[in-house]
Amino acid sequence: MTDKSQNLYSKFLLIWFGQFISVIGSGITAFALGVYVYQLTGTASSYVFILMCAFLPPFLLRPYGGILADRHDRRLMMILGDFGSTLGLLFIFTMMLKGNIELWQIYLGIAISSVFSAFQEPAYKALVTDFLPENQYAKASGLMQLASSAQYLISPFLAGIILTIMDIKFVFLIDVTTFLIASSIVVWIRKTLGGVTIKKPEKNNMADLREGVQEFSKNRGVVNLVITTMLVLFFVGLLQSLFVPMLLNLTTVKTAGITQSICASGILVGSMFIGVFGSKNKHVKTLSISLFISGIFFANLGLSTNIAFVTLAGFLFFATLPFINTSIEVLIRKNIDNSKQGRVWSIISMVTYLGSIIAFTVSGFLADKIFNPLLEADGLLSQTAGSIIGVGNGRGIALMFIISGLMISLIALLIWKNKKIKELENIESQDNKLSQNKYYVET
Structure with a gap:
């Protein structure tokens, strides 16, 4: 690694650390608000609507955010995104100080904050290709x-500790502080490296968007991979929106938080392994095998009411996700020209997260109105499926997880058989090599 490359890698690590701190703050807010709303209403739908407010605005605005990430300094876009995200948090904090905050005010504050992530996330993703x-x-x-x-x-x-020693409204101030830390690091790095000149003729937004769509759609392997990822994210979206409500029907808030943390430590183990050792070149094979195994572990989340068994299944499921995500990202990144990656990543994010948005839209209804009633004591499935996975509150959600896991394993088999996706493995990414570190020019 050259001195210049080492310097850029060090700068990337600083940016990554700032985002790491910011994500922790956002996660504290999300968990605290989710528990607060679910305990207030007792319905999965009200909990899921928080996720809708967090995901829908960036989903709708992400293509425009990708255009801006290609036409402006990506570091500047990250700074504006982080600073802007504090506005919604401060709105909720202000409403709570006034007392008697209503649900719509919480939802509005989350939506305001999430709007700015549409401009921050594509820039952050594309920044990897600039630095490394x-x-x-x-x-x-x-x-x-x-x-x-x-x-x-x-x-x-x-969040569990903080909520025992202070009121929930102060959680938002913690989150605001983490956003400021993240943006301050990027400000310092931008000042250190200087401004940038983008080697790109000026175009209108629609022309840039069309160019991004063309770059994305011209590779059938990328399109097939993104569509299958969208299907996977639909089922993962069901887990994301209903896992905490299912846990709260099995145990206390404190234990639910501990369980979620232990499950997520699987991601930590998998991510650290990849971060230290990288991954092999056979990304399609890795993707297919990891996805198939993850589906099996996903299904096991619903098989038992024993919290230890659920925790183990969750840990194993989350441990497979880094291998899946890394394989998908590398296959796509090496097949897309760097100068267009901001737009293409925003389009890819929009297509894939459509699966999550649909899951968030229907998951509350499916849980509250269909699956949970089926597995009540006198439900239609209480004597069949209920004899295996149990009956009562939240067992309908468990059945949804079993079905979802089996569907994910089926999708893994389809990926393995897809010739267009396999062809992505052989691309040498000449365009990316030529454009590497030329997209931004230090001044």
Whole structure:
């Protein structure tokens, strides 16, 4: 590694650390608000609506955020995104200080904060390609997943402690502080490296968006991989939206937080392994095997009411995710020209997270109105499926997890048989090599 490459890698690690701190703060807020709303209403739908407010605005705005990430300094986009995210948090904090905060005010504050993540996330993803050579993509992906896992690994545990010693409204001030730390690091690095000049002719937004869509759609292997990822994220979205409500029907808030943290430590183990050792070149094989195994572990989440068994299944499921995510990211990154990655990543994120958005939209209804009633004491499935997985509150959610896990394993088999996805393995990424570290020019 050259001195320049080492310097850029060090700068990337500083940015990554700032995002790591910020994710912890956001995770504390998410867990605390989720428990607060679920205990207030007792319905999965009200809990899931928090996720909708967090995911829907960036989902709708992400393509435009990707365009900006390609047309402006990506570091500046991250700074604006982090600073802007504090606005919604401060709104909720202000409403709580006034007393008698209503649910719609919580939802609005979350939505305001999440709008700015649409501009921050594509810039952060594309920044990897600016700072690092291709042989470090997998390692960077592992580190980024490690940071993302902090909201599940560290945040629930911290939130449980914080909520026992202070009022929930002060959680938002903690989150604001972490955003400021993250943005301050990027400000310092931008000042150290200087401004940037983008080697790109000026175009209007629609032209840039069309170019991004064309770059994404011209590779059928990338399209097939993204669509299958969208299907996987639908089932993972069901887990994301209903795991805490299921746990709260099995145990206390404190134990639910500990369980979620232990489960997420699986991501920590997998991400650290990839971050230290990287990953092998056979990414399609790794993806298929990891995804198949993850589906089996996913299904086991619903088989028992024993919290230790659920925790073990969750740990094993989350441990497979870094291998899945890294394989997908490397296969896509090496097949997309760097100068267009901001737009393409935003489009890919929009397509894949459509699965999560659909899951968040329907999961509350499916749990409250269909599956949970089926597994009540006098439900239609109480004598069949109920004899295996149990009956009562939350067991309908458990059945949803079993079905979802089996579907994920089936999708893994389809990926293994897809010739277009296998062809992604053989691309040498010449465009990326030529454009590496040329997209940004220090001034």
